[in-house]
Amino acid sequence: MKIKSFDEYKQVYQQSVEQPEQFWAGIADNFLWRKKWDKVLDWNFKEPNIKWFQGAKLNITENCLDRHLETLGDKPAIIWEPNDPQENHRILTYRQLHDKVCEFANVLKNNGAKKGDRICIYMPMVPELAIAVLACARIGAIHSVVFGGFSAQSIADRINDAACNIVITADGGYRGTKEIPLKSIIDDALVQCPSIQRVIVLTRSRTPVSMIKGRDVWWEDEIKKVETQGNTACTAEEMDAEDMLFILYTSGSTGKPKGVVHTCGGYMVYTGYTFANAFQYNQGEVYFCTADIGWITGHSYIAYGPLSQGATTVLFEGIPSWPTPGRFWDIVEKYKVNILYTAPTAIRSLMSFGDEALQGKDFSSLKKLGSVGEPINEEAWHWFDEKIGHKQCPIVDTWWQTETGGFMISPIAGVTPTKPGYATLPLPGVQPVLVDENGKIIEGNGVSGNLCIRFPWPGMLRTTYGDHNRCRTTYFATYENLYFTGDGCLRDEDGYYRITGRVDDVLNVSGHRIGTAEVENAINMHSSVVESAVVGYPHDIKGQGIYAFVVCPKHHADDDLTRKDIMMTVSRIIGAIAKPDKIQFVTGLPKTRSGKIMRRILRKIAEGDTSNLGDTSTLLDPAVVEEIKAGAL
Numbered sequence: 001m002k003i004k005s006f007d008e009y010k011q012v013y014q015q016s017v018e019q020p021e022q023f024w025a026g027i028a029d030n031f032l033w034r035k036k037w038d039k040v041l042d043w044n045f046k047e048p049n050i051k052w053f054q055g056a057k058l059n060i061t062e063n064c065l066d067r068h069l070e071t072l073g074d075k076p077a078i079i080w081e082p083n084d085p086q087e088n089h090r091i092l093t094y095r096q097l098h099d100k101v102c103e104f105a106n107v108l109k110n111n112g113a114k115k116g117d118r119i120c121i122y123m124p125m126v127p128e129l130a131i132a133v134l135a136c137a138r139i140g141a142i143h144s145v146v147f148g149g150f151s152a153q154s155i156a157d158r159i160n161d162a163a164c165n166i167v168i169t170a171d172g173g174y175r176g177t178k179e180i181p182l183k184s185i186i187d188d189a190l191v192q193c194p195s196i197q198r199v200i201v202l203t204r205s206r207t208p209v210s211m212i213k214g215r216d217v218w219w220e221d222e223i224k225k226v227e228t229q230g231n232t233a234c235t236a237e238e239m240d241a242e243d244m245l246f247i248l249y250t251s252g253s254t255g256k257p258k259g260v261v262h263t264c265g266g267y268m269v270y271t272g273y274t275f276a277n278a279f280q281y282n283q284g285e286v287y288f289c290t291a292d293i294g295w296i297t298g299h300s301y302i303a304y305g306p307l308s309q310g311a312t313t314v315l316f317e318g319i320p321s322w323p324t325p326g327r328f329w330d331i332v333e334k335y336k337v338n339i340l341y342t343a344p345t346a347i348r349s350l351m352s353f354g355d356e357a358l359q360g361k362d363f364s365s366l367k368k369l370g371s372v373g374e375p376i377n378e379e380a381w382h383w384f385d386e387k388i389g390h391k392q393c394p395i396v397d398t399w400w401q402t403e404t405g406g407f408m409i410s411p412i413a414g415v416t417p418t419k420p421g422y423a424t425l426p427l428p429g430v431q432p433v434l435v436d437e438n439g440k441i442i443e444g445n446g447v448s449g450n451l452c453i454r455f456p457w458p459g460m461l462r463t464t465y466g467d468h469n470r471c472r473t474t475y476f477a478t479y480e481n482l483y484f485t486g487d488g489c490l491r492d493e494d495g496y497y498r499i500t501g502r503v504d505d506v507l508n509v510s511g512h513r514i515g516t517a518e519v520e521n522a523i524n525m526h527s528s529v530v531e532s533a534v535v536g537y538p539h540d541i542k543g544q545g546i547y548a549f550v551v552c553p554k555h556h557a558d559d560d561l562t563r564k565d566i567m568m569t570v571s572r573i574i575g576a577i578a579k580p581d582k583i584q585f586v587t588g589l590p591k592t593r594s595g596k597i598m599r600r601i602l603r604k605i606a607e608g609d610t611s612n613l614g615d616t617s618t619l620l621d622p623a624v625v626e627e628i629k630a631g632a633l
């Protein structure tokens with residue numbers, strides 16, 4: 001399954017385009033199936049209707065756990081590093097992880113979970129989070145993990161959208177010096193969630209929590225029950241390749257976040273294949289992905305991808321800057337990490353602490369580096385290359401999305417020649433195209449356009465939960481017969497791809513996807529706000545910051561206090577990650593005569609570039625632009 005040279009890459013790539021079904025069948029043969037497929041692929045991008053490996057039967061956890069037991073049973077599957085370096089770390093071998101997943105799968109069954117149920121997981125980065133995810137997959141329940149930084153309202157929206165019946169959470173979680181009262185946030189959410197019958201609560205911080213009779217149970221008590229019943233083995237549920245594996249909510253340019261749906265067979269094949277190739281994982285290597293399991297990167301490249309390949313994956317509970325800005329490097333040294341996969345925003349933030357944080361750290365175990373989440377600027381790329389990789393480690397800049405399930409355009413470590421700031425070339429099986437505004441495919445090199453994919457790949461989303469039409473209109477209706485990514489992209493003279501950022505109204509703040517419409521809706525909930533417009537602006541550390549123009553005529557005399565109130569409103573409605581960095585009060589927004597907000601103008605002002613605002617003559621009230629320019633922050 002692993003490509004070993006650039007020549008081989010070119011040849012395999014060609015084959016994957018000419019005979020995609022044969023290519024993917026060959027990759028899929030590397031996995032464990034209860035029954036093989038009748039048909040490799042059935043598809044159209046019109047509805048869309050995408051089916052991979054139809055008729056095949058499997059359980060992804062047998063691929064991630066059972067099949068490794070004989071040869072890798074005593075090898076570490078998960079190395080857990082706690083938030084506080086004084087606390088003991090934990091290592092779970094493949095056998096231990098297998099046993100714990102089976103036990104907890106039985107806990108889920110004892111609590112009424114069945115195949116097809118939706119289960120919401122809101123947990124800190126502890127091994128039990130991975131155990132909970134895998135236990136759902138073991139019994140065929142569909143997990144919906146919600147990142148620990150989302151508010152009660154956001155959780156409630158997600159639970160209700162999927163009508164989840166169980167929540168798995170913890171009393172609290174740690175991030176740096178902060179303690180997050182997870183159960184209490186869940187309690188606030190559940191006031192609005194009639195479908196929830198059971199809440200399973202892990203003990204982590206032992207912060208006081210309310211446990212409601214008949215609804216809430218402790219994780220540890222439930223495990224004991226399973227043990228005393230002698231009910232610790234759990235045969236994996238047989239799943240169809242196209243059965244749902246999980247839902248993960250992500251932001252788009254309009255309305256509420258949508259539930260991206262991934263299915264068992266294709267997602268397994270795709271995450272395993274891309275992990276093995278891009279990182280050229282070799283048995284025995286220690287792999288550390290710094291993402292959170294609450295995002296797609298954690299799903300695909302902390303949990304499923306590495307585990308299906310029998311890798312050792314490091315799970316870190318804390319943050320890069322606590323207790324010192326050298327924390328990542330301490331972890332690299334402590335576990336002799338060979339592969340480090342992180343995000344440009346983390347790199348830039350660690351750069352800002354200067355070289356002192358690197359002093360005396362041992363980077364010698366590192367062999368390969370990776371980056372994900374946003375375009376990596378050249379300065380950060382070089383720093384990563386020189387200071388962390390000591391020019392000895394290839395950097396794989398992996399471009400992909402929640403919707404793609406796994407890496408799409410990415411170097412293969414040590415195989416693809418890299419170029420700073422470039423995601424380089426598509427992996428075999430991926431067929432990117434650039435299109436102009438009219439959807440015409442742009443051929444040749446040295447060109448820019450909107451990035452689309454013209455042929456299905458096994459890891460792609462199948463639908464958006466409960467609203468297939470939304471999936472069609474968001475991804476498949478902009479350009480006929482193409483999947484539209486929402487990203488702008490350059491293909492240089494060598495045919496190398498460089499992602500230039502979103503071309504829709506989606507922000508990328510510290511690698512987190514946030515819809516401008518979502519933030520505007522939250523700001524508009526504040527009682528004295530009439531309307532608002534949100535745009536992104538370049539931010540040294542976060543990549544993009546959130547700039548809000550707010551019409552708030554009757555606001556409190558104290559601007560700063562009102563700003564804080566608005567921030568608090570956004571925190572409550574979405575979560576702290578969506579708080580605007582800047583709020584400018586304005587008397588009106590620049591609008592066309594038809595009432596459309598001219599974001600182009602606001603974006604320029606937010607960027608501090610007011611020299612050329614373009615044609616403002618079509619505005620309803622051109623004077624407002626002058627006022628906004630004068631008051632810009």
Ligand code: WTA
Pocket residue numbers: 250295296297371372373374375376397398399400401402403423485486487499500501502508511512513
């Ligand atoms: C951006 C995260 C440039 C892009 C895996 C995409 C990137 C969005 C890269 C998806 C990269 C991700 N270079 N841009 N290597 N990786 N992006 O769904 O705009 O959270 O559309 O998935 O992040 O974000 P998501």
